[in-house]
Amino acid sequence: MDHPARLSLDLDLPRRAFGLTLTLEVGAETVAIVGPSGSGKSSLLRAVAGLVRPARGRITLGDRVLFDSDRGIDLPPERRSVGLVFQEYALFPHMTVRANVAFSRGARVDELLERMRIGHLADARPRELSGGERQRVALARALARDPEVLLLDEPMAALDPHTREGVRGELRALLDELGLPALLVTHSFGDAAALAGRVAVLESGRLVQQGAPGELIARPADAFVASLTGANLVAGEAVGAEGGLTVVRLPGGALVYSGDQLEGAVGVVVRPSEITIAREIAPDSTLNHVRGPITSVVRLANLARVQVGGLTAEITTMSLDRMGLSEGDDAVAVFKAAGTRLVPLGRAAAEG
Amino acid sequence: MIRSRVWFGPLLVIALTAVLVFLTVPVLAIFLETTPAQIVRKLGEDQAREALWLSARTTGAAMLLIVAVGTPAAYLLATRRFRGRALVITLIELPLVMPPVVAGIALFAAFGRAGLLGDELGALGLSIPFTEAAVVMAVAFVASPFYIRQAIAAFEAVDPVMVDAARSLGAGPGRAFWRISLPLASGGLTAGWALAFARGLGEFGATIIFAGSLQGTTQTLPLAVYAQFESDFDAALAIGGMLIVVSAAILLAVKLGSSWTTRLASPSTSIFRGAPSA
Numbered sequence: 288m289d290h291p292a293r294l295s296l297d298l299d300l301p302r303r304a305f306g307l308t309l310t311l312e313v314g315a316e317t318v319a320i321v322g323p324s325g326s327g328k329s330s331l332l333r334a335v336a337g338l339v340r341p342a343r344g345r346i347t348l349g350d351r352v353l354f355d356s357d358r359g360i361d362l363p364p365e366r367r368s369v370g371l372v373f374q375e376y377a378l379f380p381h382m383t384v385r386a387n388v389a390f391s392r393g394a395r396v397d398e399l400l401e402r403m404r405i406g407h408l409a410d411a412r413p414r415e416l417s418g419g420e421r422q423r424v425a426l427a428r429a430l431a432r433d434p435e436v437l438l439l440d441e442p443m444a445a446l447d448p449h450t451r452e453g454v455r456g457e458l459r460a461l462l463d464e465l466g467l468p469a470l471l472v473t474h475s476f477g478d479a480a481a482l483a484g485r486v487a488v489l490e491s492g493r494l495v496q497q498g499a500p501g502e503l504i505a506r507p508a509d510a511f512v513a514s515l516t517g518a519n520l521v522a523g524e525a526v527g528a529e530g531g532l533t534v535v536r537l538p539g540g541a542l543v544y545s546g547d548q549l550e551g552a553v554g555v556v557v558r559p560s561e562i563t564i565a566r567e568i569a570p571d572s573t574l575n576h577v578r579g580p581i582t583s584v585v586r587l588a589n590l591a592r593v594q595v596g597g598l599t600a601e602i603t604t605m606s607l608d609r610m611g612l613s614e615g616d617d618a619v620a621v622f623k624a625a626g627t628r629l630v631p632l633g634r635a636a637a638e639g
Numbered sequence: 640m641i642r643s644r645v646w647f648g649p650l651l652v653i654a655l656t657a658v659l660v661f662l663t664v665p666v667l668a669i670f671l672e673t674t675p676a677q678i679v680r681k682l683g684e685d686q687a688r689e690a691l692w693l694s695a696r697t698t699g700a701a702m703l704l705i706v707a708v709g710t711p712a713a714y715l716l717a718t719r720r721f722r723g724r725a726l727v728i729t730l731i732e733l734p735l736v737m738p739p740v741v742a743g744i745a746l747f748a749a750f751g752r753a754g755l756l757g758d759e760l761g762a763l764g765l766s767i768p769f770t771e772a773a774v775v776m777a778v779a780f781v782a783s784p785f786y787i788r789q790a791i792a793a794f795e796a797v798d799p800v801m802v803d804a805a806r807s808l809g810a811g812p813g814r815a816f817w818r819i820s821l822p823l824a825s826g827g828l829t830a831g832w833a834l835a836f837a838r839g840l841g842e843f844g845a846t847i848i849f850a851g852s853l854q855g856t857t858q859t860l861p862l863a864v865y866a867q868f869e870s871d872f873d874a875a876l877a878i879g880g881m882l883i884v885v886s887a888a889i890l891l892a893v894k895l896g897s898s899w900t901t902r903l904a905s906p907s908t909s910i911f912r913g914a915p916s917a
Contacts, residue, residue: 428808
C-alpha cells in the first residue's frame with residue numbers, strides 16, 4: 288500500500304452504436320468519467336475488471352498486465368486485483384452482510400464491517416438495508432479483497448435524493464483515506480465534481496475533455512461539456528470583432544461580447560451564478576445585457592433560478608424579493624464579457 | 640349487453656365448479672372405496688411391498704442421474720448463446736410431448752438386443768431390457784425434460800451481474816456456480832425436481848414396453864396397480880391411494896418451499912412457469 292499501483296488504460300471497446308476509444312492514466316487519485324447513459328461507461332469498468340473483453344488495447348496495473356491484445360494476455364476477473372462496486376451494488380441476496388463481505392475470503396472482514404459502520408448489520412440480509420447501508424456493504428465487500436484499484440459504477444444512482452448529499456461526503460472521505468487509484472463513472476457532473484479530483488467527459492465514444500471539475504466549469508471544451516456542468520448554453524452567430532472581443536448575435540437579436548476568439552456558429556456559455564438580474568441596464572462595467580420577460584422562477588432554499596431570454600440566472604431569494612420581480616415581469620440578464628465563454632457548435636449540438 | 644353482464648360472472652363460476660368436480664371426485668372416490676387400515680394392510684402384502692421398494696430405488700436412481708447431469712447441462716443452456724441452442728432445447732423437450740409407449744419402443748430400438756446399440760452392449764456383456772436398469776432409463780427418459788426445462792428457466796432468472804460480482808471478488812467460474820447461481824436458482828430447481836419426480840414415479844408406458852412388468856424386478860407401483868386391477872381391485876385402490884398421498888405431499892412441499900425461497904431470493908419460482916427462452 289506504500290506505492291499504490293498506477294492504472295493505465297488504452298483500449299477500444301466495441302459498442303452497439305459506436306466504438307469507445309479511450310486512453311487514461313489513474314494514479315493515487317479519484318478520477319470520474321462522466322457521460323450520458325449508453326456511452327459505454329459501465330463497459331469500461333467491466334473491461335478493467337475483466338468481465339468484458341476489449342476489441343483491442345492494453346490495461347496495466349502497476350507492472351502487472353491485465354489485458355494486452357497484442358500479446359494475447361487476458362487475465363480472468365478472479366485473477367485481477369480489482370475491486371468493483373456495481374451499479375445497484377449487486378449484493379448477494381441469499382447471504383448475510385457478513386457473508387457478502389467474507390465472500391472474497393479476505394482476512395479483515397470484522398475490521399471492514401466496523402470501519403464501514405455496518406458491524407451491527409452483520410447478520411442482516413441485503414433486502415433489509417437502506418440504500419446508504421447497501422453502498423457501505425458493497426464497498427466493504429470490494430475492499431475485502433485488498434484490491435489495488437477501486438472501480439465504482441454509478442455509486443450514487445441507487446440512493447434517495449435526501450441521503451445523497453451525506454453519502455457523497457462520506458464516500459469522498461473514504462476514497463481520500465484509501466489512497467488507491469479509483470475510477471468511477473457517473474452521468475451526474477455534480478457527483479463527479481464532489482467525489483473526484485479529476486473529471487473526464489465521455490461523449491460519443493471518446494474523451495472530449497479532462498481536468499479538475501473547476502477547469503471544466505470555467506473552460507468547457509465544447510457545448511456538451513458546458514451543458515453537462517450546468518452552465519447556460521445559447522446558440523449564436525459570431526458576427527464580428529470589437530475592441531479585441533468577439534461579438535455574438537443571439538437568436539433574439541441581442542449582441543453579447545466574449546473574450547474568446549471564435550467564428551461562425553458558436554455556443555455562448557455562462558454559468559448561472561455569474562448572471563445577475565436587473566430591472567434596467569445600469570451604467571457599470573458589464574457589457575452583456577439580454578432583455579426579456581421573466582419566463583420562470585424556481586426557488587430552492589435561499590436561492591432562486593430565474594430565467595430571462597433563454598438564460599438562467601442564479602440569484603439569492605433575498606435579492607429577488609428586494610427587487611419585487613416575479614414571473615412575466617420585464618427584466619435584464621446582466622453578465623460580464625470576461626465570464627462569457629464561446630464553444631464551437633456543431634449543427635447537432637445546436638438542437639440540444 | 641346487460642344480458643352478458645348478468646350471465647358472465649355465473650358462467651365463470653359454473654365452469655370452475657365443473658372443473659373442480661371432475662378433477663376431485665375420482666380422487667375422493669379412491670379414498671371412499673378404501674380405508675387407511677386397508678391401505679396399510681394391502682401395502683404389507685408381498686407384491687405391493689416389492690413394488691414400493693422397487694419404485695423408490697428406480698425413481699431415486701433416475702432422479703439422481705437427472706439432477707447430476709441435467710443441472711450442468713441446463714446451466715450451459717441458460718448462460719451461453721450459441722448456434723443451434725433452440726434446436727437443442729427442442730430436442731430435450733421432445734420426450735415431453737412423445738407418447739410414453741413410443742418412448743418405450745424408442746428405448747427398445749436403441750438399447751434392445753437387436754437394437755441400434757445392441758451389438759455394442761452385447762459385446763460388453765450387457766443386456767438392458769427387462770432389468771431394473773431399464774426401469775431407471777425409462778424413468779430418466781420421460782422425466783428429465785421436466786427438470787431440465789425448469790432448471791434452464793431458473794438459471795436464466797438469476798441476474799448475471801450476481802455471477803459477475805462473484806467473479807470480481809475472486810471466485811472462479813466453478814465457485815461462482817456453487818455459491819451464487821445454484822442457491823439463487825434453488826427454488827426453481829426444486830420445483831423442476833418435484834415435477835420430474837412426480838412424472839417419474841407415475842411412469843407406466845415406457846417402462847412396460849422397455850422393462851416389462853416382472854414382480855420384484857421391474858414391476859413398479861403403477862405397473863402393480865395395473866396388474867392388480869383385475870385380480871385384486873382393493874390392492875389396486877390401496878396402492879393408488881398411496882401414490883396420491885405421496886404426489887400431493889410433493890406438490891404441497893414444493894408450493895411451500897418455493898414461496899419461502901421466493902421471499903429469500905428475487906427470482907420467481909412458481910412451480911409451473913413458462914418455457915425457457917429460445
